[in-house]
Amino acid sequence: MMGRTKSDIGLYSILLMASLALAWWASIPRNAADAGEVRVASFNPAKVVEINWQGGNSSMSAHRRASDGRFWIAAEKDQFLAGQRFDDALKSFDPLYAKRVIATTDALNDDQLKVYGLKPALGKLTVTFADKTTWTLEAGSPGFGTTDRYAISPDGKKVILIDGEAISGFENPVARFFDRILLSRKSDDADGAELEKGNQRKRFNRATGGAKPSQDGLVFEGPFNEWLEKFERLRAIRYADPATEEKLATREPELVLKLLDGEKVSEEFALKKISGPTSVSDPGQVTWWVFSSKVKAHLEISANRAEPVVKDAESLL
Known part of the structure; x- marks a missing residue:
């Protein structure tokens, strides 16, 4: 069988390019x-x-x-x-x-x-x-x-x-x-915030002169601002299934954060923990959850991030 000539190859190439161009043309306005x-x-x-x-x-x-x-x-x-x-x-x-x-x-x-x-x-x-x-x-x-x-x-x-x-x-x-961000608004839009842990409660106000958030994000007074930035980095992993939701409904929170518009609570988060089994954890494993007043459901969050957030809050109260 005779080999293809350069002219044959060139013709096939032209036909191939023409076919591709036609298909491309058919797919655009x-x-x-x-x-x-x-x-x-x-x-x-x-x-x-x-x-x-x-x-x-x-x-x-x-x-x-x-x-x-x-x-x-x-x-x-x-x-x-x-x-x-x-x-x-x-x-x-x-x-x-x-x-x-x-x-x-x-x-x-x-x-x-x-x-x-x-x-x-x-x-x-x-x-x-x-x-x-x-x-x-x-x-x-x-x-x-x-x-x-x-x-x-x-x-x-x-x-x-x-x-x-x-x-x-x-x-x-x-x-x-799936929106994994917990806050439905930026915390720097809030007029103030409250932390609650057990019988302890404390309000935090904007930093002096902080009617508007500064460029570096320093909105609230003292170390609370740094803590709040850690809280904002928490991300939802999944929503609780019905059995876990029922279990969490009666569980007392380890920590509560409230964002305020004046004296009115605009958004509230309750951090809770439970031991397994759940649908994604082994018996005995601790999982952390947050109940959002906007979402009206419990969302699982990373234990490695939730535990330091709760522990650091103790020094603020």
Whole structure:
């Protein structure tokens, strides 16, 4: 068999490059009108009461809590309160634009839809509103060389290309929506703070002239400011399961921190400890938890960080 000539190799290379270029072109907007004028969704996030995602490798459901309007997420084995990034994800649908309309669904056969990951769809997002109406978006594979995703429009009539960020969080909710920061506000916004341990209680005020936080973060008087910075570095590991939540509900706190607006408590944290077994600890192992007045649930925190925080607080009281 004769070997390929340089001209043959060159021709194959040109054809390959042309194919790649065509695939790339098909996955991006052709002009500004395609990118900005094809609205495929628009709804008021405040009216959403439930969101469900079902995909090949992931699933999640989110329900709005009646008590405070925040979303509680159940994803595989994890349950947690949604953070700000979940709210941002909802806002991305108000409105959602198609970067490009590929074709009408009736113009494509099953094999062609399969190429876009839409026969069957790789995932389905269902949004339920307070009036019980629903909105769905079927998601397919990524566009060539991008994070954009092919999808079927909610009316089922078009194959479109959308920003992949609109749905990527629902595919990996623990990594994207679990807010591990304990404080819902920065402590330097508070007018004052109180520490309680047993029968001991002490109030801490802003440093003299500290009506506004200084650049180095020295907001409160004395060593309390340094202690508060340690507290702010605590991060949630997981939410308590129902059995652990019940056990913690009657446990007296080792330490209580209150952030104040004037004389009013704006946010409160109660640090507690229990011995195993829990779902992630061995019998006899001590685990530390914090009850947040904003979250209204117990969250596990690192024992290696919690114990020094509680111990250092003793010298402040």
